[in-house]
Amino acid sequence: MFIGAIGCEPLQLKRVGLENSRTLDVYRQHGGYEALKKVLDGMSPEDVIGEVKKSALRGRGGAGFPTGMKWSFVPKDSPKPKYVVCNADESEPGTFKDRFLMERDPHMLIEGMLIAAYALGSRTTYIYTRGEYRYLINILDAAIQEAREAGLVGDRIMGTEFSCEVFTHTGAGAYICGEETALLNSLEGLRGHPRMKPPFPAIAGLYGCPTVVNNVETLTAVPDIIKMGGEAYQKLGTQKSGGTKVWSVSGHVNRPGVYELPMGYEDMEKFIMEDCGGMLGGKQLKAVIPGGSSVYIMPATDIVGKKVKMDYEGLVVAGSMVGSGGFIVMDETVDVFESTKNLTEFYKHESCGWCTPCREGTDWLVKVFKRIAKGEGRPEDAQLLLDLCDNIEGKSFCPLGDAAAWPIQSAIKKFPEDFRRHLMPMATRTAEAVAAD
Amino acid sequence: MTTAESVKVTINGQEFQVQKGAPLIDVCRENGFAIPSFCYYADLALQASCRMCLVRIEKMPKLQTSCTITCTDGMIVTTQSEEIEKAQRGMVEFLLANHPLDCPVCDRGGECELQEMVFDWGGLEERFTERKNYYPEKFLSPIVANDPQRCILCKRCTRVCDEWMGEDAIEAGGRGANTVIGTFGGWLNCSQCGNCIEVCPTGTLLDATYRHQTRPWELERTVSTCTFCSDGCQMSLGSRAGELMRVVARDRYVDGINGEFLCIKGRFAHPFVNHEERLRTPLIRYRKGGKLIPATWDEAIRFTAAKLQEIKDAHGANSIGVVGSPRLTNEANYVLLKFAREVIGTEHYTASEAFSLAPFFKHMTAPLATHKDIRHAKTIVLIGGEPEELQPLTAKQVRQAVRNGGAKLVIINSVPVRLKQQATQFLHVRPGTEDALVLALAGQTDDAMAARKMGVEVGEIEPLRRMIDETQGNVVLMFGGELSTEAQTILAQLPGSIGDEENRRFLFHPLPLFNNSFGVHDVGLMDGKLNATGLLDAAGDTVRALYVAGGLLPAHLQGREQALQNLDFLVVQELFATDTTAHADVVFPAASFAEIDGTYTNNDGLVQRVRQSIPPVHQAKPDWVITSLLADALGIDFNYQMSASAVFREIGEHVPAYQGLRYPLLKDESKPVQAKYQLAGQRAEVADVLAELRQRVERMTGAGDKIMETPEVGHELFKIGTLTGKVPQFHLLAAGNPEPPDVLVSPLYQITIDSGLRRDTAIAGD
Ligand SMILES: Cc1cc2nc3c(=O)[nH]c(=O)nc-3n(C[C@H](O)[C@H](O)[C@H](O)COP(=O)(O)O)c2cc1C
Numbered sequence A: 001m002f003i004g005a006i007g008c009e010p011l012q013l014k015r016v017g018l019e020n021s022r023t024l025d026v027y028r029q030h031g032g033y034e035a036l037k038k039v040l041d042g043m044s045p046e047d048v049i050g051e052v053k054k055s056a057l058r059g060r061g062g063a064g065f066p067t068g069m070k071w072s073f074v075p076k077d078s079p080k081p082k083y084v085v086c087n088a089d090e091s092e093p094g095t096f097k098d099r100f101l102m103e104r105d106p107h108m109l110i111e112g113m114l115i116a117a118y119a120l121g122s123r124t125t126y127i128y129t130r131g132e133y134r135y136l137i138n139i140l141d142a143a144i145q146e147a148r149e150a151g152l153v154g155d156r157i158m159g160t161e162f163s164c165e166v167f168t169h170t171g172a173g174a175y176i177c178g179e180e181t182a183l184l185n186s187l188e189g190l191r192g193h194p195r196m197k198p199p200f201p202a203i204a205g206l207y208g209c210p211t212v213v214n215n216v217e218t219l220t221a222v223p224d225i226i227k228m229g230g231e232a233y234q235k236l237g238t239q240k241s242g243g244t245k246v247w248s249v250s251g252h253v254n255r256p257g258v259y260e261l262p263m264g265y266e267d268m269e270k271f272i273m274e275d276c277g278g279m280l281g282g283k284q285l286k287a288v289i290p291g292g293s294s295v296y297i298m299p300a301t302d303i304v305g306k307k308v309k310m311d312y313e314g315l316v317v318a319g320s321m322v323g324s325g326g327f328i329v330m331d332e333t334v335d336v337f338e339s340t341k342n343l344t345e346f347y348k349h350e351s352c353g354w355c356t357p358c359r360e361g362t363d364w365l366v367k368v369f370k371r372i373a374k375g376e377g378r379p380e381d382a383q384l385l386l387d388l389c390d391n392i393e394g395k396s397f398c399p400l401g402d403a404a405a406w407p408i409q410s411a412i413k414k415f416p417e418d419f420r421r422h423l424m425p426m427a428t429r430t431a432e433a434v435a436a437d
Numbered sequence B: 001m002t003t004a005e006s007v008k009v010t011i012n013g014q015e016f017q018v019q020k021g022a023p024l025i026d027v028c029r030e031n032g033f034a035i036p037s038f039c040y041y042a043d044l045a046l047q048a049s050c051r052m053c054l055v056r057i058e059k060m061p062k063l064q065t066s067c068t069i070t071c072t073d074g075m076i077v078t079t080q081s082e083e084i085e086k087a088q089r090g091m092v093e094f095l096l097a098n099h100p101l102d103c104p105v106c107d108r109g110g111e112c113e114l115q116e117m118v119f120d121w122g123g124l125e126e127r128f129t130e131r132k133n134y135y136p137e138k139f140l141s142p143i144v145a146n147d148p149q150r151c152i153l154c155k156r157c158t159r160v161c162d163e164w165m166g167e168d169a170i171e172a173g174g175r176g177a178n179t180v181i182g183t184f185g186g187w188l189n190c191s192q193c194g195n196c197i198e199v200c201p202t203g204t205l206l207d208a209t210y211r212h213q214t215r216p217w218e219l220e221r222t223v224s225t226c227t228f229c230s231d232g233c234q235m236s237l238g239s240r241a242g243e244l245m246r247v248v249a250r251d252r253y254v255d256g257i258n259g260e261f262l263c264i265k266g267r268f269a270h271p272f273v274n275h276e277e278r279l280r281t282p283l284i285r286y287r288k289g290g291k292l293i294p295a296t297w298d299e300a301i302r303f304t305a306a307k308l309q310e311i312k313d314a315h316g317a318n319s320i321g322v323v324g325s326p327r328l329t330n331e332a333n334y335v336l337l338k339f340a341r342e343v344i345g346t347e348h349y350t351a352s353e354a355f356s357l358a359p360f361f362k363h364m365t366a367p368l369a370t371h372k373d374i375r376h377a378k379t380i381v382l383i384g385g386e387p388e389e390l391q392p393l394t395a396k397q398v399r400q401a402v403r404n405g406g407a408k409l410v411i412i413n414s415v416p417v418r419l420k421q422q423a424t425q426f427l428h429v430r431p432g433t434e435d436a437l438v439l440a441l442a443g444q445t446d447d448a449m450a451a452r453k454m455g456v457e458v459g460e461i462e463p464l465r466r467m468i469d470e471t472q473g474n475v476v477l478m479f480g481g482e483l484s485t486e487a488q489t490i491l492a493q494l495p496g497s498i499g500d501e502e503n504r505r506f507l508f509h510p511l512p513l514f515n516n517s518f519g520v521h522d523v524g525l526m527d528g529k530l531n532a533t534g535l536l537d538a539a540g541d542t543v544r545a546l547y548v549a550g551g552l553l554p555a556h557l558q559g560r561e562q563a564l565q566n567l568d569f570l571v572v573q574e575l576f577a578t579d580t581t582a583h584a585d586v587v588f589p590a591a592s593f594a595e596i597d598g599t600y601t602n603n604d605g606l607v608q609r610v611r612q613s614i615p616p617v618h619q620a621k622p623d624w625v626i627t628s629l630l631a632d633a634l635g636i637d638f639n640y641q642m643s644a645s646a647v648f649r650e651i652g653e654h655v656p657a658y659q660g661l662r663y664p665l666l667k668d669e670s671k672p673v674q675a676k677y678q679l680a681g682q683r684a685e686v687a688d689v690l691a692e693l694r695q696r697v698e699r700m701t702g703a704g705d706k707i708m709e710t711p712e713v714g715h716e717l718f719k720i721g722t723l724t725g726k727v728p729q730f731h732l733l734a735a736g737n738p739e740p741p742d743v744l745v746s747p748l749y750q751i752t753i754d755s756g757l758r759r760d761t762a763i764a765g766d
């Protein structure tokens, strides 16, 4: 497994390979808490937000919303307390970067959260991890304790007027609790389902107070932005997608792992074939899901020789999205019908049940997939699946419904053969198999 | 409140001026554009989950839910298009996917919103050919049956449970397609109001006492007024072949002050109407100590008239007492009073009402609040009382005023009532010291003493006065039966002495107990020389005979059991054999509220219609008819020609507050008519009353323990009375909710399924 940067100096992954990387000492020896010091030494909250704006940092949780802009939505004059919440729910299939960052470099996250809290006038911050990351809570709590003992968390941080607490909290195993408003419900002890937006969390979030929810990787980018300046950070990437991005690479490549690439990294094909060590067992590339399970699947023909640029704009042009950066590579042995069935079962399992299209739609979709898998497919099923997806897409309460529909829509469109095979009458199917032998 | 700024919206090409911020779904519907919906419910938190109400709004990326969109200027909306219809049909198709398609066996069939939606659209082809998810039917309580498969998860039920009732007794459990509405521990632990049943658009939550008894289209529906508490909820009585089958408040049948709200009594405590123990014929006890023997109406009327005449001749008119009841109609009480005055000529008339509001009505200096006023009040002061148990609609309005309207609520009570969860300020006073608060409200000078007597900090009183002072909007003053005559008087005069301001208005909301507590005051029955206990105390002495309609209250009878036996003659009109009829010489079987026409006046002062749903059972007759027959036998013809409306016309001529009222004016329950109560001016004698009140407070000990326990919900609602005692389920509930031995299945389900007992025997055998 590879962990490191390609095409740039490692920022996020600077320390993850070091011995004892999760301790305060190692963190400090390698530039840790210098950004916080810089902030507390004379930057105003507006300065901090200004730098983040200049950095063109976009949220790494999936939606890619410009972070500086999100921070500037928090009303300065609100008398209510303000909260910073780190979204460490990381449940998107194919995504495991946040876990590495927290496991190996927890202080980077704490520092990022403290800077965000300073910029937003917050005194209380939470790290919300998925239930399965319970073991990370020990690591994070130990790091917070270390930081507290060093005067970096708690009252009068670094001897200044700034005081801030960092708390950890785990979910109970629901993908939907990664959606920011469902996360807030869960954090408040309520049922994990999304809330109506507007109001957005920046106006009325946790306990109805202004709240910023950011992904782990978004927050861990903040110390470097402060240290090198927003402009310098942005220049590492492109005009609209600043800085570097951490990708979780899995699937049929020789070197899966956690890769840090500059935004706008040229050529996905090169990335797969060279940086990731090429296809496992020398097999043919069939498809890539570049941004976690919720994005459109890309066939090899859209990648090979197409010089796909790996950033927000580049992937949209290529017909998919950055999403959470969960980069799943599939070789020729993969039946896209099967892989799509698998994902659909995931979405059905994780649908929170709040709204009609997602709750009933995913249940229906799975039942159709299962029937087809049993060999009882009908030619009209492809159309049925597409029509059900159309009735879900754009009509659900939160984006999970869309996320369930997109993989199916793109899979049927891009890999019609994989579906046709299953939908043909049984007799034809067997005859074809005989002919192939 | 939103400003009444008006904006222009275009709906399907037509322009409309509408209020800025109004919900788009309402605006569309008001202007005749139908929008399907399941989860939207006015004045409940927005849910936006059914996704039925989709519309296209220009400049917005996807279809939008019109229930969550508020109108802004220049909005261009399309409610009908191919795209929208496909989406909406898609949603219904999704909802039907796992829904059983066997409406003929579902109890909601015929009045189900899902069924109607499908009927309206027609042309649905069933594409779902997979296996449906299955959940067993069960009972959530003795009166709530549950068929989870039919649920469309609109969560109206959970929202009314939380927002109206403050119970939070049902919630969704599980997730995704496995989400089911359920309870904590498998058992519905609440006041069993059944509002979840009412608002459920499908056959998921059902009235277990009515289920599978009849189909809704076989029912004859009559809009009437509840016969239990003073809130006066409007309800639809469903009857078939002379039997009252059910009571609902579904908005398709009735549209009153309560919307679809009813409490457990209103909704479920109606089996007394056709109960087998109803009195069947008139009864006469020919000699003291003998038995009550069935008689004909002619015989009983003749016998009674002769006896009354005899006693009047022997002891004078004042030896006969006439007692009406706050449970009876205005018509019944008015005719009784007329009988007392004109036929007997006695000064001894009253009603069996324990809480006299006479001092309040005499001195009131501000109008009465309607339930709508309460919902939109800005400050609510609740002195004593326990509306959650005794006036449940009022409690719901108070809760919504606080939760949805941001009203401030101050509760002054000796019991930490549950409603205090909603209170901005709770003054926990010693039992019996509510008067002291009224004294403090009347002026600062007595703060220190009042606080000492109540057992609260002096500093707690000033904020309350300031809250009232600074209110922008309506201040509603509510009070229960704890207040003394003096305190009622001073409170009634308070608004007059403080005075209204441009943006502040005082309104009163007394909390009497009975469905027609107001009415007995209005018709003048409470102005007699003695009250009910006074009459009983004089029984056998100056009072030789009593004519009681509707029975005496336990509160009156307790400790005076002997009194009835001391009488020479006792006539009672009743539904059932009771403690009062036990000593009666003549008993007349009276018709219940479901069998008569009439009016009740609720605690808003609204005069509302009671309508005949079924013919009188057995030989029962309306109370006022019985009284008229007696009058006739005594030589005075009231000349009502057997028509309740003729009685009411006379009430409209003689009762000042009801001046000009006629039945046709009370026709529409959605536009209730408030009686015109005379407001009093500032009264000079009030200074003396204030002095008396001060002395009263001074006499309080200022010692003693406070009540620390919050009573369980339902402790009053489940009390077994003459009427609720006829409902088997109430016995089970009054005994406390049994602890479910198995948390997965409700106990009743277990009783039914496991032990092979029939459900009704299981319940009756509690
Ligand atoms: C169904 C669903 C699941 C999500 N799961 C995650 C998650 O696991 N981690 C995450 O950071 N964001 C997740 N998001 C995105 C969050 O809603 C939110 O956009 C993000 O936390 C914002 O942080 P950012 O601006 O730093 O990206 C999810 C969104 C949806 C709709």
Ligand code: SF4
Pocket: A176, A193, A194, A350, A351, A352, A353, A354, A355, A356, A358, A359, A396, A397, A398, A399, A400, A401, A402
């Ligand atoms: S789309 Fe609807 S059911 Fe699905 S997760 Fe979001 S709110 Fe829940």
Ligand code: SF4
Pocket: B150, B151, B152, B153, B154, B155, B156, B157, B158, B181, B196, B199, B200, B201, B202, B204, B205
């Ligand atoms: S039980 Fe009825 S009211 Fe409750 S969510 Fe289901 S369908 Fe809606």
Ligand code: FES
Pocket: B036, B037, B038, B039, B040, B047, B048, B049, B050, B051, B052, B053, B054, B065, B066, B067, B068
């Ligand atoms: S009525 Fe709007 S989503 Fe249900």
